[in-house]
Amino acid sequence: MASVPDLRVDGGRLWRRLEEMARIGATPAGGVHRLALSEEDRRARDLFGEWAASLGLSVSVDGIGNMFARRAGTDDARPPVVLGSHLDSQPTGGRFDGPLGVLAALEVVHTFEEHGIVTTSPIEVANWTNEEGARFPPAMMGSGVFSGRFDLADALRAADPSGVTVARAIDRIGYRGAAPIGGRRLGAHLELHIEQGPILEDAGHEIGVVTGVQGTRWFDLVIIGEEAHAGPTPMPRRTDPVAVLGRALVGLYRRVETEFAPHGRLTFGVLTATPASRNTVPGRVRVSVDIRHPEDEALDDMEACLEQETERACAERGAEWRLDSVWRSPTVRFSDRCIAAVRGAAEHCGYRWMPLMAGAGHDSVHTNDVAPTGMIFVPCEGGVSHNEAERITPRQAEAGANVLLHAALNLAGGGSRGPVSCSATNPSPGGPA
Numbered sequence: 001m002a003s004v005p006d007l008r009v010d011g012g013r014l015w016r017r018l019e020e021m022a023r024i025g026a027t028p029a030g031g032v033h034r035l036a037l038s039e040e041d042r043r044a045r046d047l048f049g050e051w052a053a054s055l056g057l058s059v060s061v062d063g064i065g066n067m068f069a070r071r072a073g074t075d076d077a078r079p080p081v082v083l084g085s086h087l088d089s090q091p092t093g094g095r096f097d098g099p100l101g102v103l104a105a106l107e108v109v110h111t112f113e114e115h116g117i118v119t120t121s122p123i124e125v126a127n128w129t130n131e132e133g134a135r136f137p138p139a140m141m142g143s144g145v146f147s148g149r150f151d152l153a154d155a156l157r158a159a160d161p162s163g164v165t166v167a168r169a170i171d172r173i174g175y176r177g178a179a180p181i182g183g184r185r186l187g188a189h190l191e192l193h194i195e196q197g198p199i200l201e202d203a204g205h206e207i208g209v210v211t212g213v214q215g216t217r218w219f220d221l222v223i224i225g226e227e228a229h230a231g232p233t234p235m236p237r238r239t240d241p242v243a244v245l246g247r248a249l250v251g252l253y254r255r256v257e258t259e260f261a262p263h264g265r266l267t268f269g270v271l272t273a274t275p276a277s278r279n280t281v282p283g284r285v286r287v288s289v290d291i292r293h294p295e296d297e298a299l300d301d302m303e304a305c306l307e308q309e310t311e312r313a314c315a316e317r318g319a320e321w322r323l324d325s326v327w328r329s330p331t332v333r334f335s336d337r338c339i340a341a342v343r344g345a346a347e348h349c350g351y352r353w354m355p356l357m358a359g360a361g362h363d364s365v366h367t368n369d370v371a372p373t374g375m376i377f378v379p380c381e382g383g384v385s386h387n388e389a390e391r392i393t394p395r396q397a398e399a400g401a402n403v404l405l406h407a408a409l410n411l412a413g414g415g416s417r418g419p420v421s422c423s424a425t426n427p428s429p430g431g432p433a
């Protein structure tokens with residue numbers, strides 16, 4: 001048996017579990033199709049539940065399907081340290097986005113069991129419902145209802161493209177549990193996740209100590225010109241909103257790539273011209289705008305830049321414009337205590353690490369509302385994610401799990417050896433029907 005400081009997870013066991021999980025909903029191209037609350041999700045949940053039970057953990061399920069596998073602490077009245085992520089995937093998703101965090105957490109608990117490590121606070125491994133939002137919007141649903149950011153009734157009413165609601169889907173797979181949703185204190189929430197970007201790989205680092213999540217603002221930009229015949233109308237006589245947009249974009253991209261480099265992000269994902277006729281100069285163009293930055297002040301400046309460049313381009317051609325705000329997600333700062341625990345664990349294990357802001361949303365954004373929260377990133381090949389080609393190595397998975405283990409030990413306290421009796425002291429689970 002290793003002493004507590006020398007304690008390391010069993011990387012081979014973690015990898016075998018990741019591979020077994022990846023067989024559920026496996027696609028021919030090597031990814032997974034495991035949409036939230038589908039039959040594949042049910043099988044993934046069942047497998048996770050079996051593994052947790054075999055370690056003596058008691059599994060509870062709440063009213064939106066979030067699963068918590070609990071290992072008692074020596075002071076079981078303390079709020080638990082929760083280690084969680086998600087088992088659902090994008091329609092053509094990768095094998096590690098989500099499952100790495102859940103199964104590494106399970107491996108941490110397995111390692112504690114194996115070495116007789118007891119923690120002062122209880123530890124819970126969480127599988128949050130519908131993180132991806134690919135079948136039922138919005139994303140990060142289970143953690144959002146847990147934290148109180150989303151309304152339960154709204155979430156249960158959300159429907160997939162074929163009209164099946166979350167309420168019906170969750171009952172169909174038998175995962176509407178009896179445990180109350182949220183309303184209890186968590187000592188901390190830690191999430192291990194693949195980076196989904198190229199920064200760690202490019203820098204040659206093994207661990208990202210995530211300090212927060214960058215802010216995002218969504219808009220619809222509408223530019224209004226004048227419809228005209230594509231043939232007889234000379235170019236100088238047109239008030240063409242597409243021409244105006246083109247000029248605005250040139251200025252915008254130049255400024256975002258200079259004034260807001262390297263962190264600013266600018267994306268126009270949906271462009272619609274009306275009346276959408278090949279031989280008519282459009283009267284109006286509508287584009288979706290997604291801007292992101294790790295600092296809210298810089299986001300303010302990017303928004304102002306968007307307005308200035310649009311105004312300048314419109315004024316040249318006598319066009320009008322409107323910017324409608326669709327969604328704003330402020331920058332998230334994780335807990336100093338959790339960041340320090342993750343950094344300390346990475347140093348303790350001797351991994352090359354760097355601080356990093358997350359570029360995408362995670363369940364940890366929501367748990368951060370109600371609990372001290374932190375995240376650990378490991379690199380993924382080429383930064384590729386939300387893609388069947390998503391890849392990590394067994395060694396990268398193991399490094400992330402080792403950091404998760406020592407950060408969890410730090411936050412949960414204890415680590416002394418002793419007889420462990422998990423299931424005997426646990427409250428009765430609100431399991432699936």
Ligand SMILES: [Zn+2]
Pocket residue numbers: 086097098131193
């Ligand atoms: Zn994810």
